[in-house]
Amino acid sequence: MIEVKTVSKSFGDVKAVKEITFTAPDSQVTALLGANGAGKTTTLRMIYALITPQTGEILIDGINPKEEPEKARKLLGVLPDTRGLYKRLTARENIEYFGKLHGMNDADIRSRTDSLVEDLRMQEFIDRKTDGFSQGQRVKVAIARALVHDPQNIILDEPTNGLDVMSTRGVRRFLNKEKQRGKCILFSSHVMQEVAAVSDEILIVNDGTITAKGTQLELQQQTGKDNLEDAFVYIVTNGEGHE
């Protein structure tokens, strides 16, 4: 479970995140939906302790990442916005490296990698060097690498950015399976269909704050619209509805 309480962060004069508060519970997919620059990535980066918040507090299964960053990271699996691989290493070696950094032994890394290969359908390319991988293959390796230690909390920043339909479906199927296993999944996106398709709760982020939250249906009812996109536009434009 991830708890974010009145967290803020400014870069110089720019207030990127303004007192955001929300909770992402276990066995649920929570989505941060917002336009580019709304503050999604900054919020996520504070959760995984790459940026220190200026106000407020974050708890990951009760651990404050500001105070115990290494301990918090063990509880987190993160697919960040930038997800480059080591192209001279094979997909398996990329995953192994992160497993070792998590302090796993070789046998655990092996069995976990095997099950990820199966879930994400990576059999064909797992032992190939990642140089020249397609976008979809790269994202799958990056997800496997991020989740090699089987963390309870999964954070994904725009996970299906640039993926084709098949890869997108593969990632969605995988996230659903992880949800069934009781994981807490928090992801950010600006793609409506994506958010509509996988999330249980949607948090609409605009200008550094959460302006609305609920299920897709709840958001549509709140705004009186019949689809998520219209509801989103209605919310971020304060009901004016202009693009």
Added chain:
Amino acid sequence: MNKQILTVMFKEIKDNIRDKKTVMSSIFMGAIFGPVLLVVMMNAVSGMMKDKSEKQLELHVDGMNNAKSFITFVQSQGAKVVEFSGNAKKAILNKDKEAILVIPSDFPKKFESGLPAVIQLYYDATAKGATNITQERIKALIKGYSRTIGMTRLQLRGISPSLLQAVTIEDHDVSTAESKGAKALAFLPYFLIMGLFMGSMYLAIDTMAGEKERNSLESLLLNPIKRSHLLTGKLLATISFGIVTMFATLLTFKFALPFMPFESMGISFTFGVKNIVLFAILLAPLSIMAASLQTIIATFSKSFKEAQTYVSLLIFIPMIPSLILMMVPVKEKLWMMFVPILGQNLAINQILRGEPVSMVWFIAVAVGSLIVGVLLALLAIKLYNRESLLFSD
């Protein structure tokens, strides 16, 4: 040692060994470049010197007929005389001739009346190559002729020619074959240090700027590893490449020795296992300094290319002490030994000269470089801990 540090180190080594370009340009080029350049340089110099001092001297003379007995003398000394006519100064400036003798028409008159007769020697003292050797050989010939004639004149008047020599010089050159070797090899320390810098350069760039450029840094930082451990692992990989290159340079140098013209230069030089070990102990601490400096610069660079540009410039730093020591003779002092690079230069030169290097000095070199290296490594770690590390783009 912390297991995570080793994980990072071995990953970086494996990753970079797979890049043939890195291995070629760092280890291979670093190790080969210096020794090969030394072989080429020394052979060129010794060949040129041999050529000019042993080849038959060719004299270009304007006004041969004015000094027939001089010409006969010169020819008896084995020189070849060629008639020259035209503007001597122009011919030298145009590099048509190395040196020209002009014998003025009043030469016979002065010569016969016992006055100093003038022979003009035209040459360019600043010309490249071995012009000075030719010019000195000509002067020696003329002086020899002058002395012969002078002595004959004195003898004819019944005066002992030895009266002219109030003082004679007895040469006592205490330089040894080893010290001559050290002079010829004065650039060796630079090549060794340069190899070390080249060896670690690409790893420093790849592990720092490379991580940013391929967008893998953020993912890496999300692992439960302290940044100081992460950077220590990367630094160790970088240092190991520097040390491997240093050993490769020493071995290449050993194998290049037979191709160096030591005999014809009157130099004796041995480079055994003992020297290799001594050099390695002196140089190894420098690799920490080199790797840390390169890493610090690469941390600030936004891209691989930018890092490459700045880090390459670092290679000129070790050149400074080598160049100064070649031009200015320095009396070694203890404090100099503590200065990285300068200390290595002095100590290695002492070993090359066959002088015993005191234990204290030896340790001073190693410890001095070690301290500076560790301080720079700590600075690199401090810089790596910044939050803005990720956002410098």
